[in-house]
Amino acid sequence: MKKSIVFIASTLITTLLSAEQIKRIDFINLSRMSPKIANETIDFKVGDELDIPKVNSAIKKFYKFGYFDDIKVQNENGVVQFVFKEKPVIANIEMTGYKEREEDLDLVYSKMGIKKGYFYTKKRLETAKKTLLLELEKEGYINSVVEVNVEEINEDSVALNFDVNKGEAIVIKKVNYFGSKELEESDFEEIIVNKKEDYLGWFWGFHDGEVKLDQLSIEQPRIRDLYFQHGFLDSTVKKPFMKIDFSSNTAELNYFITEGNQYNTNDIKIFLDSSILDPKTLYPELLLRKDRVFDIALLRKDVELIKTAVADLGYAFTEVKYDLKKDKKTSKVDVILNVIPGEKVYINDVIISGNGRTLDRVIRRNVYLAPGDLFNLTDFTDSKNKLQRSGFFDTVEISKKRITSTTMDLIVNVKETSTGNIILGGGYGSYDGFLITAGIKDQNVFGSGKAVGIKVDYSSHKQDIDLFLKEPSINDSKYNGSINIYSKTREIEYGSPKYTFEKKSIGIALGAGTELFRNT
Template identity: 50%
Template sequence: MKKKSILLSIAFASLLNAEGIKSVEYINLTKISPTVAKETFSLNEDEELSLVKINQAVKDFYKYGYFEDISVQNDNGALKFFFKEKPSVANVDILGYKTRDKDLEGLKKQIGLSKGTMYSTEKVKKAKEELLRELEKEGYINSVVEVEVENLNENAVSITFNINKGDEIVIKKVNYFGAEDLDNGDFERVTANKEEEFASWFITQNDGELKADQLKYDGKRIQELYFENGYIDAKVENPFLEVDFASNQADLDFYIEEGKQYYTNKIKIYIQSELVKPKFFYNELKLKEDRVFNIKKLRKDAEFIKTKIADLGYAFANVTYDIKKDEKNGTVDIVYRAVPGEKVYIRDVKITGNSRTLDRVIRRNIYLAPGDLFSMTDFKESRNKLARTGYFDDVRIEQKRITKDKMDLVVKVKEAPTGNIILGGGYGSYDKVMFNASIKEKNLFGSGIAATLTADLSAVETKFNLAFDNPSIRDSKFSGSFNLYNVEDEYDKSYYDLTKKTKGMSIGVGRAIMRNLYAGVKYQLDFIKEDYEYSLNYTGTQAVDQDYTSSSIIPYLSFNNTDDYYLPRYGMKAGTSLQYAGVGGDSKYIKSKTYFKYFYSLTDLYDLDWIFRYRSQVNVLLDRGRINQGDSLYLGGTKTLRGFKSSAFGPQDPLIEEPYKKMFANSLELSFPFADLTDMRWGVFYDYGMIGQNSFTDIKRSSVGAVFEWKSPFGPLQLVFAQPIDDEPTDDTSSFEFALGSSF
């Protein structure tokens, strides 16, 4: 600022005798346009010179952050601004730290320096400090960051950060002094800094690496854990870290005063009785009388009361609570007080971030519209419904209060890539060499219509498919779908090969019955040709090739209240359908299919991004006069029973065996994040399935394994490693398979 003041004084000295402006010239100005420059200096030609306005203009130019020096000269009314611009950053290198390009790009954004940004010594200083903080977070103590700045020319510099990572401190021992009723295992569930475990290199073991930035929070986490277990007098001092720099090892000490454990005595809720009866809440509270007090349950109950009141339109209801402690008896009384305030109505719904998706497509997925009375449940479920569309990477809905009884909803979305063109291939244990080509668009022209054209070729299947799906016809509650396909499957049996060719189409219409519940009906028409080729040494009776037609009506119900399209963490999916074959055609049967999927995140319980998943399906086939070979139920593959080949269990001999008519399969899975990548996960699973001709229990099999998931640019990708538990020598097993375009 001292330099600027001197320059301004010199400039003003040359302007003292000026009377008017003949011209204005901006010299060496490239960072901003002439239009912006004229707007910044508001005096025009023929106007009288104003030192105040020139002074303000120079200050305003400096605010852009693009200039090192600005001077002003006046030559008999010809005004000239001379600019010396700051150089731009042409290149940033970070050496000695991250190696992956993706990690480096993220790090450059984090420190605020990347190609094209404006160079300044202050920015470099802040970037260096941020790198040191990041190194400390990862447990590197006494790291050194050296900076080299190379002037490429007057307008560009190259910056190199040379990092010498300090010693990585490993915690060999964690002491919890004063802890009696809770133990190390309890604390390790909530703390970031943990004691090194045996085989620390394995992904499930604690590596003991110090996370210095988390030390100040670990004590609070332990104290919160005590509060959740009823120890409301518990005190935890800031931890003490003793480091042996000779071995780069440390001991970490926590000093704890537990106090006594309290139980919940009485719970009272005070609210206007004409608004809602307090007794309405008591049975729904998570905190129960005569049980151990839990601060987390207390907060959830307060949020539950607020949500129920907000569902009546009181968007800004305030719920407070008091904890009245009885030290002598070791009990607490809880008193909730709810002040509803005014009923709030929606004034407007504003949408931002959607450069492609039409506003009306977003609005039809929001349960609140202008003029509606606010509802907290509608507010939360609107976010979930938008996330389930799969059109967006991120969805946020914010409340903006306008008056005491009016608010705007601001919907902020970050659009996801919804279309792709795929040319790919691979190799699977069952399908052998595979080739895939597809054009998929989940949000055609931003309308919400899904369109797919695919071709899948492998050793056992050739499939061509054209499909359209409109989830909301003319923004109504009605949906529609159309599917045209040509499929050729090959089944390699012990003494014959079966080639099944299916050409068909389906058309359907559905309607939203209530929130998250849909009903509809489809018509499906298939033209099927079965060709049998027997081995030369087979002398038994051979099945005859056959052509037949299957014409069916399929009514269905489906339910979905999950919170995301690709990666649900909460909610369930369920559905049932009844295929009635015999509306013309040759096949005559009824096939019932029912499925259920449940998702639950363990974040609330353990502060870990683990997801518990369960799925089950029950299929039943009823004979109405003719069931063909291809109409039978089958078990095996990634969708029913992993560890066994697709259709591993079903009729093997079409002349001897009857169709399989009953099938049950279910899966338990626990999913974990893979390293720090949010788009990759891994999990462990247990599958169990049953199938039979007239009983569910004719064949029973199970398997365990691991699965890796990646939300790739081509769609969800799964790599499945499975091991059958109770397989028999004649079973068609499969230890590895991958699936593209499908998820749990």
């Protein structure tokens, strides 16, 4: 880019010596930016005198947008022309030899940093290729080869094809846990990912033994945490060592462990301002027990229990820190829990985003916290769970945004999912003849939260129509209701000679209910 600017300056200098006045400014081959934005980017206008530093400054600003491969500037009798060469976009991406499901491919493309509509550059392509090779290596495919074909569709777009030749997977034939005396191999296999190949490793449900390199670095803390769950607080686990035989693509995985003493829980102390909550009410709820083997997993649950109990009283930013005082001589450990509640926090506002279809009020009625409410952690958690159970959203995220020391906004971000479906089927029976079934249903019609559907069964002897409406929250209350209208017609034959008569029933069914418990 620097060379281009120097070139422009040198070619323009003779024209600019006379300080020529700008009569018109043209932007040529510019499609990804409006003329208004382009004019706002340059630091001069019609009527100004043409100035080299300002031209070069404008070029730099245009390059910063990241849209352009090249920019040239021409001056013809006061008509300044910016000639752009825009970067092509990626119009299509294909991959052969690796992953087949659309969802898996989308995830891989995301990691590679490419997507339809992104700008194509050689640097982006190189980064994508390196990332793909790394992903293959993480899955245990060593010496993989990736060839990339860039097809130019036109001047503005390209298609990318990644041809993957996966290397041979490394298979773990043996795993050793050197130094492990108190725990069995089966204990480790419950938590690790890199396991040895089972006898029927090729069969579904058995371990194929393939190395997962991306998980290998995480196995060490997993094993150490397992020891902490069994009270071995002095345990150490070295980084795993893998011996690979490339002639057979097999490996032996070794862990080196020092177990140390096994500790029992001795004393548990909770330091908490009793004016907020009496610590004595919490001790009976704790999962850790005195004189039992210490378990770090139970301690984590106790930390969450204490945090929830205090945060339910409005202390939204409660912290619970713990300290372990080990006595190596007695193999006992004291647990000290220090609770830092902070200040009480009230809800300032509930801000909803991501709902292009679902109405705001449908989301708000499923959030147990409203503006002016005192924060409650259980309500916060249950709100997210209830929104996820509604079936209207793929993902639900509720985050806390602190406004002041005593107020916060709740940011509810949702990603909507498809809630409607159409059913169409048919069959043939010796009595009914041809049977046609058709139906349409939407669990969130017009984003209202209401479920509406109709189903029709039709044959020569049967005609059924079923129409239903379900309201999960009548007038945004805790009460729900449903109505079902149906019409059933049957043509029945009996006797010899055959007599035929028609039986028809029309009805309506009403239902009502209320939520008695959350999370049901």
